[in-house]
Amino acid sequence: MIFTRFTTLRQIPRGVWxxxxxxxxxxxxxxxxxxxxxxxxxxxxxxxxxxxxxxEGLAEATALITKVFSGVLSDYLGRRKGLxxxxxxxxxxxxxxFAIASSAGLVFGARMIDRIGKxxxxxxRDALVADVTPPEIRGAAFGLRQSLDxxxxxxxxxxAVGLMLLWHNDFRAIFWVAVIPGVLAVALLFFGLxxxxxxxxxxxxxxxxxxxxxxxxxxxxxxxxxxxVFTLARFSEAFLVLRAQQMNIPxxxxxxxxxxxxxxxxxxxxxxxxxxxxxxxxxxxxxGLLVLIAADLVLAxxxxxxxxxxxxxxxGIHMGMTQGLLAAMIANTAPPDxxxxxxxxxxxxxxxxxxxxxLGAGILWETWGAASTFYTGAIICVMSLLGMRIAExxxxxx
Numbered sequence: 311m312i313f314t315r316f317t318t319l320r321q322i323p324r325g326v327w328x329x330x331x332x333x334x335x336x337x338x339x340x341x342x343x344x345x346x347x348x349x350x351x352x353x354x355x356x357x358x359x360x361x362x363x364x365x366e367g368l369a370e371a372t373a374l375i376t377k378v379f380s381g382v383l384s385d386y387l388g389r390r391k392g393l394x395x396x397x398x399x400x401x402x403x404x405x406x407x408f409a410i411a412s413s414a415g416l417v418f419g420a421r422m423i424d425r426i427g428k429x430x431x432x433x434x435r436d437a438l439v440a441d442v443t444p445p446e447i448r449g450a451a452f453g454l455r456q457s458l459d460x461x462x463x464x465x466x467x468x469x470a471v472g473l474m475l476l477w478h479n480d481f482r483a484i485f486w487v488a489v490i491p492g493v494l495a496v497a498l499l500f501f502g503l504x505x506x507x508x509x510x511x512x513x514x515x516x517x518x519x520x521x522x523x524x525x526x527x528x529x530x531x532x533x534x535x536x537x538x539v540f541t542l543a544r545f546s547e548a549f550l551v552l553r554a555q556q557m558n559i560p561x562x563x564x565x566x567x568x569x570x571x572x573x574x575x576x577x578x579x580x581x582x583x584x585x586x587x588x589x590x591x592x593x594x595x596x597x598g599l600l601v602l603i604a605a606d607l608v609l610a611x612x613x614x615x616x617x618x619x620x621x622x623x624x625x626g627i628h629m630g631m632t633q634g635l636l637a638a639m640i641a642n643t644a645p646p647d648x649x650x651x652x653x654x655x656x657x658x659x660x661x662x663x664x665x666x667x668x669l670g671a672g673i674l675w676e677t678w679g680a681a682s683t684f685y686t687g688a689i690i691c692v693m694s695l696l697g698m699r700i701a702e703x704x705x706x707x708x
Contacts, residue, residue, distance in 0.1 A: 319454070325442040326451050328502040329435055330458030335495035336401055337459050340424065341466025341572070342488040343408050345565035346474070347417070348548045349555065350408075350481045357414045359552060363672020365414065366546040369421040371665035373657075376429025381437065381654025385647060390434035390441070391505040397431025398499055400424070402492030409485035433653040440641035440649050441506055446587065448641050453583015453634040457576050460630075462491075464572030467565035474562035526652060530643040532701075534656050536595065537636050539697075541663040543690040544602060544629075545671040545683070547571065550609070550622055553680055557615055570619055571626040578630025586635045592702060598631035599695045606688035610681040 351357040351365070380397065384390040400423055407420035436452075443451040466488075473484045547568065554567045586594055605624035612618050637653075644652030674683045 321444075321447055322451050322454055323442045325503055325506070326439055326455055327458075328498065329439060330455040331502070332398065332495045332499045333435070333455060333459035334462035334465075335491045335498060336398055337462030338466045338469065339405060339462075339488045339490070339492035339495065340401065341463050341568060342470045342491075343405060343424075343466075343485055344548075345467035345470050345551065345568040346481055346484065347408070347421075348551045349561060349564060351414055351417060352552075352555070353561070354481060355411075355414050355417065358676070360672045360676050361414055362548060362552070363546070363668050363675070365418050365421060366548045367665040367668025367672075369418070369425040371661040371668075372422055373425035373428040373432065373661070376426050376432075378433075378651075378654035378658040380430045381433030381650035381652070381657075384434040384437060384650035389505065390438050390650065391499070391503060393434040394431045394438070395496065395499055397427045397429070397434075398492075398496045400427025400430065402489065402496055403427075405485060405489045405492050408488075409482045429657075432657060433650050436637055436641075436653045437649040438503075438505070439637075441646070445642065449587035449635065449638045450580065450584040452637045452641070453580040453586070456579040456583070456630075456634040456637075460572050460576035460579060464569045464576060467568040467572070470565045471563060471569070474565070479561055525645050525648065526655075527643065530640070530652060533636065533639045533643055534659050536698075537640075537656055538659040538663040539690075539694045540595075540599075540632060540636070541660040542667050543599070543687055543694060544625075545667040545687065546664070547625075548668075549671055549675070549680075549683060550625065552675070553609060554615075554618055556680060557613065557618055559615055567618065567622055571622045571629075574623045574626030575629045578627050579634050582631045583634040583638065586638060591635060591639055592698065594635055595632060596695055596698055598628050598635075599691045599698075601631065602628040603688045603691045603695075606684040606691065610684035610688070 348362050348366075351362050352359075357365075380393050384393050387393075404420050404424035404427065407423065408417065411417045411420060439451055439455055440448065469487075470484055473487065474480075477483050550567050550571065551564060554564045555561075582594070601624055605621045605628060608617055608621035608624065612621060636656075640652055640656050641649060670686070671683045674686055
């Protein structure tokens with residue numbers, strides 16, 4: 311089994327490793343900021359939970375919706391690296407704005423620039439992974455890229471904790487440090503990735519013409535629907551940070567919540583991605599929903615940091631089981647020349663769902679308390695699980 315695992319890793323193309331490394335560096339940069347941002351807005355800027363939820367929802371939804379346009383454009387141009395560079399460049403450019411922000415409005419502006427950058431780079435990057443990877447190992451390739459991405463997602467908060475302790479909760483100084491890995495990510499992508507060139511001359515055609523969209527069959531649109539439902543059930547991770555704040559954890563240590571979640575996410579994404587190449591995708595997605603239900607219930611009832619960590623760990627395992635798998639399912643159900651568009655449409659639906667989920671979570675939190683937010687997430691998961699079971703019985707999914 312160990313030999314097979316390393317054989318698969320050696321088979322994964324160099325381009326996937328480079329894209330994973332770029333994602334890791336940018337996530338170090340972004341998560342140094344994002345793991346502290348809810349606390350910065352609540353304590354330093356005095357923003358309410360509803361405002362924080364609205365900013366997070368709009369920002370993340372914007373990132374996902376922007377992927378539609380960048381994905382379509384990458385299919386039209388037949389080139390993807392330039393768009394990815396633009397997106398990562400905007401992400402790096404946004405970081406100094408957080409350091410100088412004196413109001414929630416400026417934080418919102420910086421967050422939007424950062425997430426627009428994420429939206430621009432997301433679909434072309436995912437399409438690049440699919441372009442350079444053989445179909446039989448796509449689950450492993452997307453799982454590996456997600457694992458490397460998530461290594462950055464727990465290294466970022468870990469660095470933030472260390473610097474918060476060292477610099478006595480100086481948010482702004484840490485935001486300045488976050489600029490460095492963002493610039494390194496752009497440099498690695500520029501110098502490290504050779505974009506594959508199709509042997510067939512590319513003809514520029516509008517990817518969203520009616521005849522093209524009809525080529526995205528029922529299987530593809532079913533995955534799009536699943537992705538939206540999963541996103542609706544799983545609101546912004548900012549609420550995990552705010553839940554930790556309620557448990558009287560020292561301010562400097564709260565980002566460890568994101569470290570714990572992303573550690574489990576990073577270590578589970580590749581094994582589950584590899585497993586997805588060998589088992590029913592529907593069964594794995596349903597198991598992921600069960601894990602998220604458990605996470606929501608634990609987070610709803612917990613009043614101690616041990617329960618919080620258990621809920622956050624389960625949340626991370628759910629992410630590892632489902633996120634790379636959904637990306638691989640999109641790659642497998644979309645025609646090669648429409649992959650950018652396919653990932654873009656997938657993220658459009660997920661973006662709308664995320665905006666609704668984060669805004670709703672903030673309103674529930676303010677009106678009925680934190681527990682109601684997580685109980686509602688669990689109820690949506692149960693409804694989604696029942697829907698998938700019914701769809702299996704009538705033959706819509708297998």
